[in-house]
Amino acid sequence: MSAGYRQEAVLSDYAFADVLAAETTTRTVSLAAFTQTPASYRSSALAVVEAGPENPQDLVSAYRALCAPVLFVIEGDQVSTWQVKGEPPDTLLEKTHIDQLPALFEKNREQWEPDAIHRAKSIGAINPAYQLDFVDIGLLPAIEGETHTKLERLLEGMLHSIQEFPQDSVDPQLLFPLAFRLLAVKVLRDRGHAEAQQWTPDDVGELLRGIEAFYGLGALLENAGAPQPELLSAAWDHLSSGISFANISSEDLALVYENVLVTAETRKHFGTHTTPRQLAEYAVARLELSRFPPDELLVYEPFAGAAPFLVSALRHMRDTLPRDWSDSQRHEFLIQHIAGDEIDSFAREVAMLSLILADYPNRNGWSIGRHDLFAESVLDSRLENRNIVVCNPPFQDFEDLERERYPITQRFFSKPLAVLDATLDRHPLALAFVLPRSFILNKKFARARKRVEQLYADIELVALPDNLFRESRIESALLIARGRRNGNVRETVLRSTEVFRHGRDEFLKSGKVTTQRVLERPMPDVPSGNLWIPPLGAVWEQLSELPRLDEFLTAHRGIEWQSNQSQRWSQEPQTGYRLGLHSAHQFRQFVLKEPVWLDCREPGLRGNAIRREWDNPKLITNAVRVSQHAWRLAACLDTKGLVCSQQFIGIWPRSPLSVTELLAFAAILNGPVANGFLSTHAQGWGVRISSLREIPIPQPLPVRAGELxxxxxxxxxxxxxxxxxxxxxxxxxxxxxxxxxxxxxxxxxxxxxxxxxxxxxxxxxxxxxxxxxxxxxxxxxxxxxxITHELESQGGWVHKVFTPLPDGEADALREYGE
Incomplete structure (x- = not known):
């Protein structure tokens, strides 16, 4: 096999785990060529198999998990060339005599050479310029998703075995590095590493000492509280009998290792946080590091946690390095161009071990800095000379003690805002930040959004579902900014991407987003900070000339108390209490909840809401979202003079309206236009009155809706x-x-x-x-x-309008068109 492949990247009788098979299965191809070493499904390019008794389509499908985009099937003196796809059926490209193989390779030399296939597999899905017709962009994500699923099951089983140790026999801080050592042993053994083959496979103590010597790690078994080697046998047996790691990317091992083994308990105990591997991978892929000369890139991850962004960056940067570099040359380059900081010792160790795994077959050399980045000038100095910044900062606001301790709190109340602002001060080439969802539209982040717009010409915001993070239900977003402006760039490309709740699993498996909108616009003289393209843009454009709700109705939030709201209501009447609505929980459209008695004594109230005209007919709607996504409002009519708590919004007519007209407004608020408007124009759990007032109102008012x-x-x-x-x-x-x-x-x-x-x-x-x-x-x-059966009432107008033309007229029209 020629086409420019290095000798060490062409392997005979190559065995790999079939991650697409239901059971643990290992398959072997006669020959496999890889774009770079170490060999993995990410770098597989070409493969050769012998024909068998099965149908050729079934044979090609059986070797899909190798992830080689081109598979040659030898049938006697004939060779069939197949394009392997993410989903069957695969495509037969051509069939030729075996003597014509040199000519076949010469004809396809440019497309089949290692760099071309590697670029097509690694960045072709993001940058169409690198796509090749025979490289199916769905193949790599399909194999990646199944690989991570199988790895997670295997590692979870090993973790379960370790967790069954007697609680007083093992120091819990040793479990994570212990799991790493066992995992690293399997990596070296499955990949046939010469040194690892000399270790006795069923002697756990020898295996641990061997891997510690190989990576220069501390002697774990000598620590107080370390388990005896015999306790580890079950965990090692489970791991070693699982799928082979020979064809699995080391970056996948690192990311799955961190996601599986940093459990909810360890996060709570050690205070570390994690970023889903696919989120980090999506962010780094969208930065398109391949656009930059490798020696210019200096990647930095502050608040690194377990360093998922650095692990992804390591792979993407390694893909850009010269193909003729050795593994050790790549390693020396990468450790000089990738850095991170994390103050938590446990998370820092997780990060270092993850980078070691991702950097196979190189020995250690990675370190994560230990710095209190909020201390005076520390973050600024650590950002110096770093031009790619990737980060999932702490989301909380600064606490009182921190505000006394850190000077940076004089300018910022929000931790993520402080980190982002310090990063923007350095004008990096590109950045990717996980931020609170409110960054997308909230005024608190308006200044930061304007700065991003001023600095970058290509900006993507990704709205993430609240169930994306395993340990948190906080709503978050991803900011990706690249294309640092110079004086000649006056256009801005905006991308607004969404991952819905129902799309969470698919995103975590393959990185597929639910929807994306793209807009190119001129850069204004003064940045607006409006970086989000609302969904349903065609709808809002059509309705842009309509009057707004505020022209007809006035909306105000319900009463607030100075003390705990839960103690300010009663099932029974009391002095100073009035009938009203207390909780918006389970509030439903058009349905007025059973009222309770609310404490309306003014000395205990905050604000003047009690002085609203609660006795008058009005609409009542929720002030807190009633669902996770599109449906935001549940409005109903109140003619009983109910008072509402701050969990509701009262809506009064500006001029007298009949009950039917008020019901028509309730129909509007409960309908798809009003709910679509709020879900696309406002973020957060609350229903913003400012957004409510801007809902477009049809003219004339649909009184028929009120009657219904x-x-x-x-x-x-x-x-x-x-x-x-x-x-x-x-x-x-x-x-x-x-x-x-x-x-x-x-x-x-x-x-x-x-x-x-x-x-x-x-x-x-x-x-x-x-x-x-x-x-x-x-x-x-x-x-x-x-609904109104207009089709029938108009006497079959569709069939009249679309009656086929007579043959002669149709032929004449066809000739005219040609």
Whole structure:
């Protein structure tokens, strides 16, 4: 095999783990060529197998886990060349006589050479300029996802074996480095490392001493509280009998090691945090480090934790280094160009061991600095000369004691804002930051967003679901900025990316996002800081000329207490108490909760909300989101004069409205336009009154919707909703939505985009309700057209309009078009 592959990168009888098989399976190819060493599925390029009795398609599919984009199948004196894809069927590219192989390689030399395939596999999915027709961009993510799944299961089993030690027999701080040593032993043995082959495979003590000598690590078994070697036999047996690590990327081992072995207990005990491996990988991949000369890059991760960004950066930078460099040359280069800091000793050790794993087959040489980065001038000095900054900073605000200790708190209340601002002061070539979700739109971060816009021409914001992090339910976002401006760059490319809750697992497995919007715009003289492209842009453009809710209704938050709200209500009337709504928990659209008695004595209240006209007819809606994503509002009519707590918003008409008109406004607030507007224009758990006031209102008001709401509420109040009554309620709700949408008069395509936005979302209502698409969306018709049977009322207009032309007229039109 030629085409420019180094001798040590072409391996005979290469065995690898089939991570796509249900059971632990090892397969072997006659010959495999890799773009670089050490060999792994990430660097596999070409492979040769002998034909067997099975169908050629099945044979190629059986070797998919090798992740070689081109597979040659030898059948007697014939050679078939196959393109291997992420999903079957694979593609037969050509078939030739074996004597013609030299000519075949010569014809495909440029495409099959190592650098071309390596670039296509590693960055082709991000940069189309490096894509090759025969390299399926879905192959690598498919193998990567299954590899991580199998590795996680294997490591979790080993961890379970270790955790079964008697609690008083092992120092818990030793468990993590112990797991690393066993994992590193398996890496060296499965890859056939000469030194590791000399260690007795069933003597755990000898294996541990061998790996410690190899990496220059401390003698773990000599520590007080270390387990006896015989206690480790079960863990080693489980690990050593698992899938082979021979074809698995060392970076994958490092990232899975950190994610699996840094458990919730260790995070709580040692105070370390973790970043999902796929989030770090997505961020570093989007930085496109390959665009820069390698010797110019100086990557830095402050608050590194277990250093997931550095592990990803290590792989991406190594991919850019000259192919003829040895492993030791790459190692020496990388340790000079990658650095991180972490104050926690446990997390720092995790980071160092992860980098060692990722840097196989090199010996140790990695270190993570120990610095209190919030101390005066420390972060500034550590950022000096570092031009790629990747970070998941602490999300909290500074505490009182920290505000006394750190001068930086005189300028910043928020820790992530302080870190980001210090980084922007250094004008790095590119940066990737995990930040609170509020960074996207919140005014608190407006200045930082303006600085980012001023400094960078290519900016991506990724809205992440609150269930992305295993140990936290905080909403977060990812900021990726690159393309540092010079005087000639006056355009800005914005990317607004989202990973929905239902897309979490797919993102963590393959890095696939749910949706992405791209906009290119001129750079204004004064940066606006508006970096987020709201979803449903076509909807808001269509409705931009409509009046806003604030022109018709005035909204105010409910009453607040100076002490704990939970103690300010009662089931029984008391002096100074008034009937009202206390908790928005389980609040439902159109349904007024059973009221309780609220403490309305003014000495215990904060603000003047109690002086609002609570006795007057009004709408009440939640002040805290009622769902995780698209559905934000649950509004209902109140004619009983109820008072509301701060968990609700009262909405009064600016001029007198009938009950039917108020119900029409309730239909609007509970409909897809209002909820879509709030979910795309405001972040955070609260419903912002400023955003509520900007909801577009159709003209004229859909009074028919109000009449339908009256009928709907009457049905709900009649008793239990199930069976036929539930179906009738669902049908009525669809009719209400149709009446509201008809008033907005959106084009069919735009309306369908809006309704699709709510697919798979749970609506906060009092009964089962299917998405409109399940029974009310008909191709070519708006929701209102379908509901009101306009197709029938217009006498089959579709068939009249689209009656086929007579043959002669059709032929004439065809000739004219040609």
């Amino acid at each position: 709401v009256r009928e709907y509420c009457s049905l709900l109040s009649a008793g239990s909703i199930s069976g036929r009554s539930a179906q009738k309620a669902a049908d009525l709700l669809t009719q209400i939505d149709a009446a509201v949408l008809d008033a907005y008069d959106l084009p069919l395509r735009v309306e369908r985009e809006l309704l699709d936005y709510f697919r798979d979302e749970n609506r906060p209502i009092a009964h089962d309700w299917p998405h409109w698409a399940e029974n009310a969306l008909v191709p070519g018709l708006t929701l209102a057209e379908h």
